[in-house]
Amino acid sequence: MNLAYRDICHNLGRFLLTCLGLALLLGVVMAMIGIYRGIVVDALTISRAPAVDLWVVEANSRGPFAEASRIPGDVREAVARIAGVTAAGGITYQTVEADHQSRKLRLYVIGYEPTRPGGPPEIVEGRAVVRSHFEMVADQASGLVLGDRIELGRNTFAVVGLTRHQVNSGGDPAVYITLGDAQKLQFDLGPPAARVQIARGTAGAGRDTVNAVIARLQPNASVDAVAETVRRWKHFSAITQAEQEDILSRSLVDRARRQIGLFTTILLFVSAVIIALIIYTMTMEKLKQIATLKLIGAPDRTIVLMIVQQALALGLIGFVLGTAMILAIKDHFPRRVVLEADNVAGLGLIVLAVCIASSGLGVRAALRVDPATAIGG
Amino acid sequence: MPLNGDPLVRLDHISKHFGTGTTRVDALRDVSLTVYPRQVVALLGPSGSGKTTLLNVIGCILAASSGSMALDGERVIEDGRWLRSDLRRLRLDKIGFIFQFHNLIPFLDATDNVALVLRLAGKDAETARARAAELLDYLEVGNRRSAMPAKLSGGEAQRVAIARALANRPRIILADEPTAALDSKRAGIVMDLLRKVAIDQEAAIIAVTHDEKIFDRFDHIFALRDGRLEADGASPA
Numbered sequence: 125m126n127l128a129y130r131d132i133c134h135n136l137g138r139f140l141l142t143c144l145g146l147a148l149l150l151g152v153v154m155a156m157i158g159i160y161r162g163i164v165v166d167a168l169t170i171s172r173a174p175a176v177d178l179w180v181v182e183a184n185s186r187g188p189f190a191e192a193s194r195i196p197g198d199v200r201e202a203v204a205r206i207a208g209v210t211a212a213g214g215i216t217y218q219t220v221e222a223d224h225q226s227r228k229l230r231l232y233v234i235g236y237e238p239t240r241p242g243g244p245p246e247i248v249e250g251r252a253v254v255r256s257h258f259e260m261v262a263d264q265a266s267g268l269v270l271g272d273r274i275e276l277g278r279n280t281f282a283v284v285g286l287t288r289h290q291v292n293s294g295g296d297p298a299v300y301i302t303l304g305d306a307q308k309l310q311f312d313l314g315p316p317a318a319r320v321q322i323a324r325g326t327a328g329a330g331r332d333t334v335n336a337v338i339a340r341l342q343p344n345a346s347v348d349a350v351a352e353t354v355r356r357w358k359h360f361s362a363i364t365q366a367e368q369e370d371i372l373s374r375s376l377v378d379r380a381r382r383q384i385g386l387f388t389t390i391l392l393f394v395s396a397v398i399i400a401l402i403i404y405t406m407t408m409e410k411l412k413q414i415a416t417l418k419l420i421g422a423p424d425r426t427i428v429l430m431i432v433q434q435a436l437a438l439g440l441i442g443f444v445l446g447t448a449m450i451l452a453i454k455d456h457f458p459r460r461v462v463l464e465a466d467n468v469a470g471l472g473l474i475v476l477a478v479c480i481a482s483s484g485l486g487v488r489a490a491l492r493v494d495p496a497t498a499i500g501g
Numbered sequence: 502m503p504l505n506g507d508p509l510v511r512l513d514h515i516s517k518h519f520g521t522g523t524t525r526v527d528a529l530r531d532v533s534l535t536v537y538p539r540q541v542v543a544l545l546g547p548s549g550s551g552k553t554t555l556l557n558v559i560g561c562i563l564a565a566s567s568g569s570m571a572l573d574g575e576r577v578i579e580d581g582r583w584l585r586s587d588l589r590r591l592r593l594d595k596i597g598f599i600f601q602f603h604n605l606i607p608f609l610d611a612t613d614n615v616a617l618v619l620r621l622a623g624k625d626a627e628t629a630r631a632r633a634a635e636l637l638d639y640l641e642v643g644n645r646r647s648a649m650p651a652k653l654s655g656g657e658a659q660r661v662a663i664a665r666a667l668a669n670r671p672r673i674i675l676a677d678e679p680t681a682a683l684d685s686k687r688a689g690i691v692m693d694l695l696r697k698v699a700i701d702q703e704a705a706i707i708a709v710t711h712d713e714k715i716f717d718r719f720d721h722i723f724a725l726r727d728g729r730l731e732a733d734g735a736s737p738a
Contacts, residue, residue, distance in 0.1 A: 125620050127614060134608030134649070292561075416604040418666070419562065435521050478715025496562045498604055499553060499677045 127426065128433035131410075139438070142402055146442030149398060150433035151449045153391045154471060158454060160384040165462045167293035167372045169231070171365070174215070174242045176338040177347045179363040180354050186363065188217050188335035189293070190375045195360060197307075200240075201230035204468065206353055208345030213240030214334035216306045219296055224274050225425075229266060231299045232292040235306020241338050244300050250285035257305055263283035266297035276301075277309040282323045293377050307331050392474065399475075400482035403435045407486030411493055417497035431486045440477035443472050502539050503600045507574055509705035510559060515568035515578075517554055528554040528727040538672065538703040540637040541696055541718065543710050546725035552709045553677070555725065559707060560596055560675050572596070573672050593622055597666030599708075601678035603658040605650035611637060611661045612646045614654070618668040619693075636664040640694060656687035663694060667702065674698065676708035685714045692718040 132139050171189065179188070180195070180203055187193025197214045204212040216235035238240030238253050250270045253259045260281040262268040272283040281301060290298040301309075311331040317387050341347055343354060347364050354362035363371070373381070407414075414427055454461040458462050517529040528551045536542055557563035558570065561577065561581045570578040576586055585591055592598075605614045613634035620626065637643045640660040642653075650658055651715050659679065666674055676695070680688035692715050699706050708719070716722060724731045 125609075125617060125626065127608075130606040130613070388658070412604065413606055416600070416606065418589070419592065419598055420618055421589050421669075422617075423589060423621075426621070494562075496553075496557050498598070498600060499556060499560075499562075 126433070127430040128437065130229070130428070130435060132271040132434065140441075143438060143441040143445060146395075146399065146438060147449060149391075149395050150413060150442055150446030150471070150475060152405070153388060153395060153469070154446055154450045154463065155454070155457070155461060156384055156388040156391060157467050157471065158463045159379060159457070159459060160388065161464060162460035163293065163377050163380050163384070163464040164373055166291050166295060166460055167377045168369055169290060170217075170234070170292050170298060171260065171368050171372055172277070173245045173290060173298075174213075174236075174338050175245065175340070177341040177345075177365050178209075178339040178350055178354070179365070179368050180337040180339065181335070181361050181363060183361055185361055186371050186375070187361075188215075188439050189368070190371045191466030193335050194333050197303075197334045199360065200334070200337045202357075203337050203339050203354065206339075206350055208341050208350050209339045209487075210342050211241050212337055212339040213237045213242045214303055214337050215242040216284065216303065216310055216335045217292075218306070218310050219292075220276055220309070222276055224268070224272070229268075229274070229294045231262075231266060232294075233306060233309065234297040234298055234300050235303040235334075237299060237303045241340050242303075244285070244287045244290060244298075245491050246287060247285040248288045250283070253300060253302055254284075255303055258282060259284045259301070261287060263265055263287045263290040263297035263299065265289075265291055266299065266301075277312070279305065279308070289460065291460070293372065301333070307333065377488075392478075394469055395475075396478040396482060399435070399439065399478055400485050402438065403431065403479075403483050403486045406434060406487065407431055407489050411489070412429035412498065414493045415495050418493065419498045424489045424491055425456075427490050428487050431490055432480060433482045434485070435479040435483035436476065439475045443475045506538050508535045508537050508571075509573050510534065510707065511571040512559070513569045515555075515558060515565045515570060516581075517551075517558060517563065517566050527728050529558070532568070532725075532728070532729060532730045534723065535705060536705040536721075538705055539699050540720045541692075541699050541706040541708070542721040542723060543708050543716065543719040544723050544725060545710065550725040551728040552725050554728075556675055556677060556707070556709055559673070560598065561591050593618070593669060595671050595673055597669070597671040597674040599659075599662055599666045599674065599676035599679045601681045603655075603662040603682075605649070605653075605658055605662060605665070607650050610647050610649055611642065611657075611664075612627060614661055615651065615664045615668050618665055622669050632668065633664070636667055637661065640664050655682050656690065659687075659691055660694065663691070663698070667698060670702065672702065672704045674704055674706045675692070676706065676710075678710055678712070679708055680710065680712050680715055688712060688715055689718075707709065 130215055139231050181187040181193035185191045185193040200212050200214045218233050221230050253261055258279055258281050259445050260283050262283050264286050268283045270283055273280050311333060351362035351364055509707050511536040512532055515529055515532045518525055518527045520526055546552050558565050565581050567581040612630055612633045615636055616629035619629035619632055634646055637646050640663055642657050642660045643656055680691050695706050698704055
């Protein structure tokens, strides 16, 4: 005879309502974990998109994401000639705001050479950029659709392809254009400013500048050896893909990560307190019954088991409902919510541990009940 | 009522006090009491006279400060010390409890409330439920065996509670105000049932009561005042 199960069945509506409340709380915890994972994934997405092994950037810079980096575009030729490098490409990154259909679009513009590394990893609709100018592949998160035309700087670009989940660490959707167009967008001055530069005699400087040169290596090549070669050139820094990801996850999103991590910890703590209170209250409501059970000869383990089983059932049902709820709505969040199986399983284990620990309060109260209290009004 | 066999409950010079020094309260003073099989006895007394304390001592819930006690032939307390460590098992095997407000477990139906005691004693589910059904029939509430306690009338609930007290065939039944929540007709029925149980099961029934309308149903009425047993006489009826 399972007393916990019978008690739950007897008060099923109230128990399920309690589970629902807990599910909402755990859903928020899970959303926070998902948002946290989303920020990390978003931050790494753009650096992983070109699928390269090495980033050549300005000397003493940890660019192009964490710090500014500008190097001559022809560095690409030198990098491409290093033994072990199979492909190299210049790349630029910049954030722009553009007007589109009466609204401001904040876009992360990536300039790349279509025949070299740096382009979109996957096109889910349409095609890649094939013309030298004024074509764009945009991420679906931008709201742009195939055939849309959008003005960036002094030129109008046509959307020819769409990607998915290509956003930067700030959540801005990426758009891919040719390197030439990107350089023009980034480095060309407006007519008044250009006239000033001409008057000062500083005009005419080449605009073949990129933020980084990225390189793909042969499978058996040593990325550290190639990086070391580049570092010997002075004026340049070489960052391996692993280092780049480390910079992104540790530096760029570190504060956001810690903020959300702390908030998630607080939420978990609040959840633990609430679970403990629920279980304690459930136990306190049954003190007379517990006293009676003790008096008629129920061993302590029967009573402990009843409380712990109810706590576990509460946690488990709340967790399953919370998970289902967040899975159902996660795609409606403005930023990506990434729920990975190990995170969900980890939270599940934490919830179970919290339930067992929280039931300690109820168990303590139950074990202290004097069976004599069953006698008398 | 003729006395036969050895006493089921025997208390020799039992005392119980709480606190020490100026805060000391003597709840029981030198109480000696003997109850035989088939006897139905009452404990009377005003509030604070020690009735519940005495019931708790006999029920192996509370240790005596001094004196000896034997239950069903087994010495349980000697010089104020427990001679058994497993009091839970002792209660389960030898004593049945009936409460003022029945104290049925609200999330178990009538059958399971009775079967629970047998399950705790180690009986399998089928045997426990069969015995529970038999007891409910015996107490004439067999037609309510699937009812939850909240759906039972006061009299029915108290009969289920009596069935629960009898489930493990204890020979000592302690009842705390068993008829206080019942009208006189139902109180009479419950007392008749307790009498029947005492005879059929060779049991001793000790009830704490203030209910004057059932005084005539007891073989002996023991009056407690300030922790002392003042009277030991036959029922006035």
